[in-house]
Structures are given as C-alpha cells and as structure tokens.
Amino acid sequence: MSDGATRVLADAATTADPVVDAARELIAGLGLRPWGQVAASVYETGRLVAVAPWLTGHDQRIAFLLRSQRPDGAWGPPEGYALVPTLSATDALLAALADGRAGTELLAPVARGLGALVGTLLPSDARTLPDTPALDLIVPALVDTINDRLAGLEPATAARLPRPPLPLPTGLNRDRLRAVRSAVAAGRTLPPKLAHFYEILDAVPADAGPTLTAVGASPAATAAWLTAVGPAAGPAAHAFLRALIRDGGGPVPCPAPITVFERAWVLSGLRRAGITINPPAAVLESLTAATAGRGIATGDGLPTDADTTAVSLDALARLGRPADPASLWAYETADGFCTWPGEDGFSVTTNAHVLDAFGQHVARHPDAGARYHRAVDRLSAVLAGHQRADGAWQDRWHASPYYATACCVLALAEFGRGATAAEAVDRAAGWVLNSQRADGSWGRWDGTAEETAYALQVLLAVPTTVPRVDEAVARGHAYLHESTAREHRPLWYGKELYCPTVIVRAAVLAACRLTRIRASGVDRSVVDCGYRSTKTAT
Template sequence: MSDGATRVFADEATAADPVADAARELIAGLALRPWGQVAPSVYESGRLVAGAAWLPGHHQRIGFLLREQRPDGAWGPPEGYALVPTLSATDALLAALADGRWAGADLLAPVARGLDALTGRLLATPARALPDTPALDLIVPALVESINDRLARLDRTTAERLPRPPLALPAGLGSDRLRAVRAAVAAGAALPTKLAHFYEVLDATPADAGPTLTAVGASPAATAAWLTAAGPAAGPAAHAFLRELIREADGPVPCPTPITVFERAWVLSGLRRAGVAVNPPATVLRTLAAATGAEGIATGEGLPTDADTTSVTLDALARLGRRADPASLWAYETADGFCTWPGSEDGFSVTTNAHVLDAFGQYVATHPGANARYHRTVERLSAVLPAHQLADGPWQDRWHASPYYATACCVLALAEFGRGAAAAEAVDRAAGWVLNSQRADGSWGRWDGTAEETAYALQVLLAVPTTVPRVDDAVARGHAYLHESAGRQHPPLWYGKELYCPTVIVRATVLAACRLAGIRASGVDRSVVDCGYQSTKTAT
C-alpha cells in the first residue's frame, strides 16, 4: 500500500501556483499568531459574560450571544451538540439580566426562548443519546445548577415574564461526579492535568497558576475564572493573553486556545502529505521538536501531552525530513491499540490510532532495519483500524462530529502504510461509501455540504489508485464545489466543550484537497486549482 497515490502525491512539487502561494502565506501566519486561530465560541464567551464582566468587551460578548441565537431558541450546531452552548448562553444572559447594565427588555425574549429550547428538547434528550463531548457530565450539571439558582433569585417582576420551571438533568446524567471533583479540588487533591481545561465549572483554581502562566487549561473561560478569583495582578501574562484574544475578535473568545502545536502539526502534515512544498519558519519547527522527547507533546500550553498531537507532529517532522523516532508513543500503548491520554481516557479513538500508524509507518519506511517492535506496531494497527470500520464503510470518531474526518484519517494512513488484505479492503470499502454519499451539488457533509468535509471526501477518493470514470467525475464535481464555496464560513465540527472550528487547519485541509484534485485532473484549468484560496499577493 505504500506505493499508492498518497505517496505519489507526497513527491509532487510544483513552483509558482496558487495553492503553493496560499499555503506559504498560511504557514507564515503560524508564527505571527502563535496561539492559533479558532472561531469564536458561544460556550466560552458565555462563561466570560456570566463570570468575568470586568474584562473588556463585555457588551460585545452579549451582542455576540444575541446574534448567534438560532430561530428555535437554541445556540450551536444541530442535535444534542446544541445543549452545552445553549446552557452557557442562557445562563450568561440571565447573569446579564440580573446585572442590570444591559437593557432588560432586550434580554428577556432571548432568555425565554433559550429556556424553552432547553426544557422542550435539549434537556429531554437521554444522556446516552447525547454526543460524547469532553466533560459533558461536569459542564451540564454545573450549568443547570447555575441557571436554576439564577431563576430562583430573579425579582418578582422579571420572574413573572419568564418560564421558571426548575431545569432537570437529562435522564441518566447526575451530579455525583461534579460534586466529587469539586470536593477533591477544594481539598487540594492532585487532579489530572486535563481537568484544568474545565476549571470554570469546578469552583476552584489550579494550584500551580502564577504570574508567568499564559492560559489555564488552554481555555479562556478557565483562565478568566482564575483571574476573577485571584485578581488580574496575580496573573499579568494570563490577563494580557485574554485581552489580546478579546481585542482580536472584538469581544467574544475562542476555545480551545492556545492550540500552538496542534495547529502547526496538522497544517504542516496535511499540506506536505498532499505534495505542497512548504518551508516553515525555524520558530515553528522548534515548537514541534519536543514531540521527539520521552513524553511526547501537548496540543498547547496548559494541556497534557497526548498521543494524537504527538503522532501528527512526528508525521509532520518526518515529511519535512526531520528526525521523528516515535518511541515516545510507547507510553500510550494499550491492549486495544493506543490511547489518547495514558490512564485517563474512556473509549477508543480511531483517528488517534490512524495518526499513530502514520508516525510508525513513516519511521519504518525510512528505517527498514528498525526494531521489530516498530514493524509489529504497523502490522497491528493495519488490523486494528479495519476492525473498527462501520459496516457500510466509514469510520466515526470521538474528536470530530463528521465521519468524513475519521474516514480520511484512517484511509490515508492505511493507503500509505497499511499492510495486508484487510487494510486494502478497508480502503476500498471506505472509498465506495464516500462515492455513494456525495450530494447533488458535488459536496459531502453530515448535516449539510461543507468545504471541510468535501476536502476529506476528496482525499479519500484520491488515495485510491484508480481511474474509474465515476470516481473521476465525483472528484471533478467535489473540486468544483470547493472552488464555488470559497469564502463561506466553515461550521464547527471539532470536539471540544462544544463543537469548534480551528480555522487555519480547515483552510489547510481544503488547500491540500485542491492540490490533489488538481493533480488528478491533469488538464484542469490552473485558474481553479486554488479553489478560490489565493494568497493576498496573487489575488491582487
């Protein structure tokens, strides 16, 4: 499988074309905005409105929440993904209503619609049917408790104008874990590092926070909670970090942030895999070098090291000709494959394991005499990933809402490094599923057609070395859709406290797909190969 289309594309280098120009400009921006670029978050912005009104941009964040409310009263993406952002926004607007600094008449109707959406649909969904977003069993009980408390303390005049039934937790979800974690934090217990990401709902602050800390748990909300409790003077670096985020977005804040390593690794790995020539600044490469250490590397400051980020970083380094021994990944090996965090994770991630296959596959491809354990790992993952494939051909994962992302991760890894008949058969089945799920307008997507999901689908089809006319037609239609949809906002699809969009990673994914589709089309008009993503220099 290592001689497939993916390897061919990885060796392709072209000079002076729109995709390469746009990619170079995108990569230059990685060093200019080292915290990463993530779209504004309803959940995080709501937490700042509710608990950190002293920060600049308070009124702009309220305005952002009001603009983002859906006609049905909820906030956020479809289905159960709307629960967490709707709880956060409703609680935030109730806090603003009680504060009195925003006209109450402007807030009453949005609060009422939010409460109706919660009681009528979202909280009525059983816990087992809700998406497995991180710490949902902490966030939902904490926000339901907060909303009920705020409703109980409303003045009589306001209360009479709002529905006031106590909100109930979804069936099957309780408050026991939240109470236990809060009690442990209050008692000074050492908790897993990744819990710092959720400190805004734990009624406590991390013991190691201090003046040089930039961000608590890579979360503006967690950082603001600490500064609110400790005072801005206790964390000048964190205060400056929040003010800069607020300034850039004129009020609302993103999450997760910082995502320094995550953004750089995914961008560089994806572009280089597609054959886009890149020459990242030395400052960018230095941030990735830690992945070759004994413990791997974390997504960004304030988060624990993890196998997913470590693997993609190693893959990026290898594709750039840098040392990338994946020995640090042995710490994440389990009986089932590889976990994302050692000793603190429920469930299995196919995308983490696909990325681990990339890391080990890269190493054995350039070190054929490597220790037998490395080769056994490639063989093992070549069987593990097909075993988790769904019956009709895709994969689904816990870090992304779309099956097209998980399917692309698994197909690219298996097509390039997979061994055995099971790997080859899994790739063919996945390509068949993608081919049969294309929309009439040429796009692909879980809820609606999106550029991001269309890019993943194209990568799957282009990883299969075939010239079947139906595949070529699907690729051409998908490529045309990317060109036509350039400039549209990318919806949030990545798992965090709520779904979020890492904008630069998504843009790099689209660029990579455009490069691959342009190569496949051979005689295509070069003016559309860029899919509309021209650099500012070529655009002018």
C-alpha cells in the same frame, strides 16, 4: 468520465496553481499568531459574560450571543450538540439581566433559550447526547447555576420566564461533578486534563502564578481564575485574555492556545498533499518536543497526548527532520493507542495518526526493531476492525465521519499492511462515492468545504481505475471553488463543537492540490515524501 469532468481536471492540471501560494501564506501566518486561530466560541464567550463581566469587551460579547441565537431559541450546531452552548449562553444572558447593566431587552432571548432547553434539549436521554469532553460535568453545573439565577430574579422579571428547576437529561446525574468539587475542596491533585474545565470546578490551578499564560488552554478557565484571584495576580494570563479579546472583537475562541496542534496538522496535511513549504525555523522547533519523553501537548495548559505527538512526528518526517517515534510507546494499550492514559473511549483518528508516525519510521528504517513493525501490523488491523459496516469511520474528536474516514484511509493507503487494510480503503471509497450530494459536496448535516476536502482526499488515495472516482472528484473540486466565501461549520470536539480555521483551510488547500496531482498524473508517493512507501496495501 463526462466531458465536463475531463475539462475541470484538465484546467486544474494546466492553469497556474494559486494553491501553493495560499499554502505558503498560511504557513507564514503560523508564527504571527502563535496561539492559533479558532472561530469564536458560544460556550467560552458565555462563560466570560457570566464569570468575568469586568473584562474589556463585555458588551460586545453579549451582542455576539444575541446575534448567534438560532430562530428556535437554541445556540450552536444541530442535535444534542446544541445543549452545552445553549446552557452557557442562556446562563450568561441571565447573569447580564440580573446585574442590572442590561435592560429588559434580554428577557425575550433568555425566554427563547429557556424554551429550547425545556422543550427539546434537556428532555433527552443522556445516552443519545454526543460524547463531548466533560459533558457530565458541564451540564449539571450549568443547569444548577441557571436554576439558582432564576430563583434569585426579581418577582416581576421571574414571572416572565419559566420557573425553576430545570431538569437534567435522563440518565445524567451530579455524582461526578460533586466528586470532583469535593476533591478540589480537599486539596487533592486533579488530572491535568481537568484544568480545561476549571470554570465549573471552583478550582485553583496547581501552577497558578504570575507567569501562567492560560489555564487549561481555555479562556473561560483562565477568566474564572483571574476573577477569583484578581488580574494583578496573573499578569501574563490577563495579557493573554486581552489579546484574544482584541483579536476577536470581544468574543473568544476555545481551545486556545492550540500552537502545536495547529502547526502539526497544517504542516503534515500540506506536505502530505505534495505542497512544497518552508516553515520558519521557530515553527519547526516548536514541534520537536514530540520526540522526547511522553511527547507534546496541543498547546500550553494541556497535558501531552498521543494524537498531537503523532501528527507532530509525521510533520517533522515529511519536512526532512524524521525522529524515532519512541515517545508514543507511553500510550500503547491492549486495544491500540490511547489519546492519553485513562481516556474514556477509543479514538480511531489517534490510532491512524500513530500509524502514520510508525509507518514513516519503518519506511525510512526497514531494519527498525520488531516492536515497530508489529505496531504497523497491529494498527493496520485495529483500524480495519473499527470500520463501520457502511465503509466509514466515526471518531470521538470530530462530529463528521468524513474526517475520521480520511485519517484512516490516508494512513492505511500509505502505510497499512495486509489485504484487510486494502479492502478497508476500497470500502471507504465506495461509501464516499455513494454519499456525495447533488451539488458535488459532502457533509453530515449539509455540504461543507471541510468535509468535501476530506472526501476528496479519500477518493484521491485510491487507484484511478476505481469507477466513477474522477467524475466525483471533478464535482467536488468545483464545489470547493464555489464555496470559498462560506463560513466553516464547527465540527471539532471540544466543550462544544469548534472550528480551527487555519487547519480547516489547510485541509481544503490539500484537497485542491491533490486534485491537481491526480489530473497531471504525478505519482503521489514521490511528490509527498521524496521516497516510495514500502506499504503492501494500495
């Protein structure tokens, strides 16, 4: 290890630790903002501009869209991830242009947005587009709406913009959108997860009423419902939106609320990193529904899911309130565990978190039933079987392979069984080592603090004898300290990529803390959980 790397790790081990103080401040804030903290969403903000111009903050939302537009005319992250936010923002500005309250200054950004759609985003094959939720509903719905708005413009205005109709990407059609809307019109009950997309379904929530806080954990869905029924019919929902708008200065986040999701990920991650925390009782109590029935949901308005349930159970166990993870059996399938019944796809991170939950249980209860032990054996093999040839994992809930790889490595390193699990961890560490950037960071498109934190967590889960690890850790740790002022890139899968800011901050703090533990030679298995794991793969 170089003298510079030795010096960085020594400093981390011997100086006062601000990480613990920052983590405790983070925990204290969980109860103060119970809906969670998520960065502003282009898609959701655009939908509020288009469907609810009567809501306070309308002009601020338009201004947010204008300043968020990229130089190439699109909105959002690189590649196909820009399609959904660009459709929403372009449609929103067209709506503002058509209602007459905005001047012709919107023409140029609308033209640039349409140019990006026609020039690069829509002329694509649907098979190459990212698997963001309900893309096959959102894209046709917004393309149709934009075409309708363009057709309805005044001739003088329309002459300055591309002519409709905009095409759909090759291989994408309107069949599912028509089927869902037909089901809504016929009064059929829709799967609960579709509530998240009510703004494009012309639907009324089944539980609509004065006490409903949020439709599908989505400001856009909530705003669309309130526009249809009037604010007086949903005072709780109206208050929820006003609070989000006030906190964001006009723009709104998505998803929201994410109460349980935020708390579970933050508490589990910080405690796993060996940070002693004392969450408020109300915060802990909000996770306990994970122990019953089919578990718990990310937040109000969403269905229960195995991912949030598993991480909540893991957090409770690490905080001294372990519970039987039997609620997770409802999600067992022939392939492993689904995020929710009927999931279109397979999530390695959900299965990694389920391994954490079952692993915690059998570590504390070696005499647990054979079904629990079989689940740990099975998940160890399932995760190893989904590893990519290069040693990484990729998931459907996060754009970065560093997140998926960290989830899988941490679960396998702590609870995985068999030589295959141990080999998978080593291969992942090799991939991380080989993909570090020159500035010490890691990232899919460029270096980010979040992805660097995940990469460090992978490296810090392997034995110290692995070559080059300490050097890479030192460089990554230095990058984190130099990047604290940077804005986090949205990487989490929703209708568009989004950033749960407190969860990301907790991941960075956890990586910094683990660096200190490595530097001081403390045994993580003792620091993390207060007991030594019974894992067979290290």
